[in-house]
Amino acid sequence: MSAIATVDCDVLVVGAGPAGLAAAGAAARAGAGVVVLDDNAGPGGQIWRGAGAGVAAPDARAAAPWLDALEHPRVQPLAGARLFAQPAPGLALAETPAGPLAVRHVRAVLCPGARELFLPFPGWTLPGVAGAGGLSALVKSGTPVAGQRVVVAGSGPLLFAVARELKRHGARVLLIAEQAPRGRVARFAAGLWRWPAKLADALAHRAALAGVPYRTGSWPVEALGGEALAAVRVSDGRRVREIPCDRLACGFGLVPNAEPARLFGCAIAAGGAVATGARQETSVPGVFAAGEAAGIAGLEAALAEGAIAGLAAAGAGEIPAGPRRARERARAFGAAIARAFALRDDLRALARPETVVCRCEDVTRGALADQPGWRAAKLHTRCGMGPCQGRVCGPAAEFLFGWGAESVRPPAFPVRLESLAAAGEVPPGGTEGP
Amino acid sequence: MSGSPSPDALVVGAGIVGAACAWELARAGVRVSVLEAGLPGGGATAAGMGHVVVLDDNEPEFRLAKLSHELWSALAPELPAGAEFTRPGTLWVAADGEELDAAARRAAAYDSRGVAAELLDARQLAEAEPELRDGLAGGLLVRDDAVVYPPCVVPWLLDGARRAGAQVDAGRRVAAIEGRAVRCADGGRREAAWVVLATGAWAPELVPGLPVRRRKGHLVVTDRYPGFVRHQLVELGYLKSAHGTGSESVAFNVQPRPSGQLLVGSSRQLGVDDDAIDHRLLSRMLRRALEYLPGLARRHALRAWTGFRAATPDGQPLIGPWPGHDGLLLATGHEGLGITTAFGTAWLVADMVLGRPSPLPREPYLPARLAGSAP
Amino acid sequence: MSARVTLSVDGRAVAVAAGASVAAAIEAAGVAVFRHSVTGTARAPLCGMGICQECRVTIDGEPHRLACQTACAEGMRVETAAAGGSRGVGR
Known part of the structure; x- marks a missing residue:
């Protein structure tokens, strides 16, 4: 039996998105040796995907100082892990392009981010239908959309960022369909002054998306096509419009990736996020969580929580007030989003009896x-x-039927x-346990 | 419970064995009530491989397995599609000349007792299963051994039992057996002429002192690789490890599912109650599988899980009365053969309830043989 | 960003920007259907981030690899549903 490749560190950071980058930087600056695992080919997570690859992404400038964490001499980043x-x-095990890797660590910071909530509707399995963040991620990795007609649908402010990204890559965005009703979205927009950075984002999106229709109270009810998407039918509750298009980018919000924390034995809070305390500590000693996995609250929360978790994992005594205040502000923003973009009951009725819910096993x-x-x-039924x-049908089934998830093995x-x-x-490890 | 007459039989536990007992009894005209604490078919029934295998390690095992295999075969046309009943056959793999000699003796024994079996030499083995490593000596192919997906058989059996008048209570835990009655965790009490205990490895919780121990096993399932292997592949050394008294063993045991997925086993571990994955043992188990099927190394594992077999000191199941407990019939202790022998077990239980003669000697399975032995 | 990588998708040569994902190369090759589901329906990437497993293709002979999380490499061989790479054994 050959011993597998092994690295030792003080702090293992899982995920190289904003939270993970902030955690790695904070921990390294506090003196800890850090290993950062990420399953993508490059760092940045979803929001800064490709920002480190020299691609001229608009977010590259914002990402740059955080990506610098990976250049720190005490930080060892491992991509594709x-x-x-x-x-x-x-002891954590990762699969890397070079084979399995063991990471022996004293403490861990889990920053695996979030995934999109996908809800089944007729035709959602057609090629050409992708997530909203999903299509954005694909495009950031080189998928061509220039000249293509795209409908963006689902819920949340992410839809604007996605539409903007698609437009920047030459897509013709025909419509942004937001399921939340006009009144709630308007109240949310009117309250944005409390988060100046978010207000600036919103204004920039609006400028960039001039001429792209944004319809609240609208949602996709069916995707049409043979072997690939030809059109999408969008309802506003009174009438249904059929829109010929090449792609539908559709996501109904975000779901915390709690699986790594479940694997580590951490308690999960109501709503599915990892339960964390003031220092981002989980219920398991020595294990911290930060970013969307610890609660959907956006970029600023991820950066603040990551910095706090990184410091705590490195053994720093005091947590500075700056990140703590930033975290509170950002979490309030997350709560406002959750209220404004709560999902309407109509979405539970989209899937017909013959509509696939579990795409892996084609369970209807x-x-x-x-x-x-x-x-x-x-x-x-083999569902899940x-x-x-x-990961896809579980949250959908929870939305449709109220079923809870199981433990992760x-x-x-x-x-x-x-x-x-x-x-x-x-x-056997040479490091102390957590 | 008021108003309706007491059932003739209370079946405690709706795994494959309990469900088969309820089905057999109800169809024979017995008033049956089934009590299951969790999800029917959700225990060891769901954790195992679903291999219907005519094992011949000893005479009682062979008789019960062969009878049960015949009952499975007779039922096969009626089973729902989800039961995925297929007959890939079992290919016992001989690593060396000594194992091939043993295979030859088993082939002759199977043949003399009406079980289709043939001996393969090294070349025939390689043709039958090209993914097996080079240098193996040959194999023993038992053609009619089957594979089934038991979690979808259990609801079908319970539906059949219901249609024959049985009552099925899922989610009702039995807290105690009190003579010819059970007391439920929710406080209810039910009486019957017979209590059939079919809670597998958990039977001692209701009948303290039963010589049944939990023997933990691990399994892994892969993504779909149709045609990678064609038969249930088991190393001939399996019987040694399966019936060994050591506290821990692994054996090469890979099964092709009709989906194209592969089930990879197996491990046996006594004295462990924790259901968590034991990575050290899982590694040993997978290394063993990779020794035989090197191409598995880059195939993807989707899930790993564990389950608990109900092990007895002598490897035979406990089917029948337990001394000192009037009205109690045990149907447990099937170890790794619960799926295979469920119907034979149900048949024997029904014979005992109805006072019928049985088609095979009951004595080897009667629990009384182990009364007084330490669990 | 002028660096290009050439790989084959279902036997056809495709050149993409260095750093592009296999998923991008497949679409650049004009292939819309990545795989067929267990009941035979056409599928393509959904999540774009390694979660949904809908983008599985055969890469250099290994089936069930994630196209969205695999970066293109010079000389890589990619097989999609059209080449039987979706449900194939990958031998």
């Missing part, structure tokens, strides 16, 4: 209708048993058998 197991406290809504709960659905491990992501086989063969 996917956390999949925690065989023992202080009709097949799930009789099931008493998530575990029964898994056992009897495919390679996404329920290794492998937390699909990995090669050789990686899983290596998980029990790590040489």
Whole structure:
């Protein structure tokens, strides 16, 4: 048995998005040796995807000082590294392009971000239908959209950023359909003065998207096409319009990626985010969480929480007031978003009995209708048993049926058998436990 | 419970064994009530491989497995599609000449007792399963061994039992067995002429002192790789490890599912109650599988999980009365053969309830043989 | 940013910017269907960030690789549904 590649560090940071970058920088500056794992090819997370690759992204300037954390001599960034197991406290296993890797650490900061909430509607499995953040991520990684007609739909301020990104890459954005009603969105916009940075973002989006219709109280009810998308039908509750298009970018908000924290045994708060305290500590000693995984509140919250978690994980005694105040302000913004963009009940009725809910195993809504709960659905219909491990259909089923998720077991992501086989063969660690 | 007459039989536990007992009893005209604490078929029934295998390590095991295999085969056409009943056959893999000699003896024994089996030499083995590593000696192919998805068989059995008049209570935990009655955790009490205990590895919780121990196992399922292997592949050394008395063992055991996925096993561990993945043992188990199927290394594992087999000291199940407990019939202790032998077990239980003769000797399975032995 | 990488998608040569994902190369090659689902329906990337597994293709002979999280490399061989790379054994 060959011992697997092993690195040792004081602080393991999972995720190289804003929270992870802030955590890594803060911990390193406080004297800790840091390893940063991220499953993407480059750092930046979703919002700053590609910002470190020399691509002329508008966010590159904002991202640059935070990306500098990865240049710190005490920080070792590992791209393309996917956390999949925690065989023992202080030991994390990742799959990397070079094979499995063991990271022995004293403390961990979990910053795995969020994913989009996808809700099933007829035609949502057609090629050409992607998430809103999903299409944005694809485009940032080079997927061509120039000259294509795109409808952006779903919910939340993310839709503006996505539309803007698509437009910047030459797409023709035909419509932004926001499911939240006009009144709530208007109240949210009117309150934006409390977060000047967000207000500036909103104004910049509005300028960049001049001429793109934004309709509140509108949502997609069906995607049409044969082997690929041809049109989308959008409803405002009274009438349905059919819009020919090449792509539909549709996401209904964000879901915390709580799986790494569940893998580490951390408690989960109501709403699905990782439960954290004042120092971003989780219920497990030595394990911290920051960013969207610890509650959907946006970029500023992620940066503040990451800095606090990084300091705490490095053993700093006092947490400076600056990041604490920034965190409170940003969390209030997150709460305002949650109120303004709460999902309407109409969305529960979009999926027909024959509409697929679980895309990995092609389980339809009709097949799930009789099931008493998530575990029964898994056992009897294979829902959630495919390679996404329920990450897409789980939150959808929770929205549709009120089912709760189960515990997370290794492998937390699909990995090669050789990686899983290596998980029990790590040489004894020289570091202290958390 | 007032108003309706007491059932003739209360079946405690709706795994594959309890569900088969309820189904068999109800169809035989017995008034049956089933009590299941959790999700029917959600325990060891869902955790295992679903291998219907005619094992021949000893005579009682062979008889019960063969009878049960015949019952499965007879039912196969009626099972729902979700039961995924297929017959890939079991290919016992011989690593060396000594194992091939053992395979030859087993082939002859199977053949003499009406089980289709054939011996493969090294070349035939490689043709049958090209992904197996080079240098293996041969194999024993038991053609009719089957594979099933038990979690979808259990609801079908319970539906059948209901149609024959049975009552099924899922989510009702039995807290105690009190003579010819059970007391539920919610305070209710039910009486019956017979209490059939089919709670697998958890049976000692209701009947303290039962010689049943939990033997933990691990399994891994992969993404879809149709055609990667074609038969249920088991190393011939499996029987040694499966029936070994050591506290821990692994064996190469890979099953192709009709979906194209592969189930990868197996491990056995006594004296562990924690259901968490044991990475050290999981690694040993996977390394063993990779020794036989090197191409598995880069295939993707989707999930790993554990389950608890109900192990007895002599490897035979406990089917029948337990001394000192009037009206109690045990249907547990099936170890790794619960799926295979569920229907044979149900048949024996029904025979006992109805006072019928049985098609095979009951004595090897009667719990009384172990009365007084330490669990 | 002028660096280009050439790879093959379903046997056709495609040149993309260095750093582009395999998902981008597949679309640049004019391929819309990445894979077929277990019941045979056409699929393409949904989440774009390694979650949904809809972008699985065969890369250099290894099936079920995520196109959205794999960066293109010179000489890489990518097979989509059209090449049987979706449900294939990948041998």
